[in-house]
Amino acid sequence: MKTEALRKKLLSAEGRSEFVIAVVCDIRGFSVFSTHHESPDTAMFIKRFYLQLLEKYFSKAVFVKLTGDGMLMTFRYSEKTLFQVSQYVFSSCFSAISDFPNMFEDDPMINFTTPQNIGFGISRGPACCLYSGKDTLDYSGHVLNLSARLNDIARPRGIVIDGHYLIQSIPDEFKDRFKEEHVYLKSIAEENSRLVFVSDEVQVPAYARFPLSTDKWEEQKYEMTVSQLNKLSGNFVLPLNKEPKTPEKIKVDFVWPNPKVKGFTLSREYQNIEYYCDASGPKIKYAIQQAKNIVTEQNLSAKTKVHFYIQLVAKV
Numbered sequence: 566m567k568t569e570a571l572r573k574k575l576l577s578a579e580g581r582s583e584f585v586i587a588v589v590c591d592i593r594g595f596s597v598f599s600t601h602h603e604s605p606d607t608a609m610f611i612k613r614f615y616l617q618l619l620e621k622y623f624s625k626a627v628f629v630k631l632t633g634d635g636m637l638m639t640f641r642y643s644e645k646t647l648f649q650v651s652q653y654v655f656s657s658c659f660s661a662i663s664d665f666p667n668m669f670e671d672d673p674m675i676n677f678t679t680p681q682n683i684g685f686g687i688s689r690g691p692a693c694c695l696y697s698g699k700d701t702l703d704y705s706g707h708v709l710n711l712s713a714r715l716n717d718i719a720r721p722r723g724i725v726i727d728g729h730y731l732i733q734s735i736p737d738e739f740k741d742r743f744k745e746e747h748v749y750l751k752s753i754a755e756e757n758s759r760l761v762f763v764s765d766e767v768q769v770p771a772y773a774r775f776p777l778s779t780d781k782w783e784e785q786k787y788e789m790t791v792s793q794l795n796k797l798s799g800n801f802v803l804p805l806n807k808e809p810k811t812p813e814k815i816k817v818d819f820v821w822p823n824p825k826v827k828g829f830t831l832s833r834e835y836q837n838i839e840y841y842c843d844a845s846g847p848k849i850k851y852a853i854q855q856a857k858n859i860v861t862e863q864n865l866s867a868k869t870k871v872h873f874y875i876q877l878v879a880k881v
């Protein structure tokens with residue numbers, strides 16, 4: 566819309582409150598992709614991506630705003646239509662995630678390798694609609710900002726839904742594809758965690774698992790093969806590079822390759838970690854059996870590499 570036309574629209578614009586499902590979609594790895602391709606290729610790819618989303622997956626969106634390498638969409642609902650609209654939104658999101666790696670195979674203009682993953686952040690609630698006559702000019706409100714923050718942690722791909730969406734509002738056919746997590750979100754949930762539902766493909770980034778304070782989290786990784794892991798028994802002792810600020814500022818994840826999705830990993834957090842410090846320095850101790858149970862459940866080969874991922878806030 567040209568500046569003068571927009572100015573005239575704004576002069577007569579009004580606001581109204583609506584219940585909306587806010588969806589933010591983003592391409593993973595787009596920044597790297599854009600540095601390895603000429604600008605015309607980048608522009609063509611993003612254009613075709615937008616067209617695919619609007620024509621094939623989200624044609625019922627009442628408002629769309631481009632966000633660079635992604636898109637903000639809103640879908641109105643009422644107490645009578647919530648489940649119907651939710652069904653449409655979730656079905657469309659999962660279809661887009663599944664189709665995205667091959668979405669441009671038959672597109673004659675896309676003759677180059679494209680990113681493989683997209684993520685979605687979803688929330689719902691009241692938002693302010695700025696409109697002029699029959700034209701919707703913009704939406705604003707907490708749910709839009711929240712969806713953008715949720716999208717940030719929907720990595721490497723998948724869907725993250727705000728906990729206030731309520732699990733009973735997710736269509737039955739999709740409920741089993743989500744699990745509960747508690748995360749920290751910039752400007753929204755910095756000191757107290759927020760409940761979210763994440764789809765199977767999502768691996769919540771480490772930075773979203775801890776309060777967004779001035780604490781600096783440091784990382785250590787211990788790698789081994791499944792064969793080496795299976796030779797261990799009892800309690801596993803690992804030395805720490807630094808003494809932690811408090812024992813509560815230690816986190817340990819066991820990480821292994823996803824046997825179903827090549828190039829992705831899965832993780833499980835250790836809950837019972839014992840910290841102590843002896844003459845040789847700070848250490849943590851935990852039962853190795855939990856990790857051994859996981860490699861058995863996942864039917865991982867003896868040569869598969871797994872690792873323990875340790876994070877801590879060091880004592881000053």
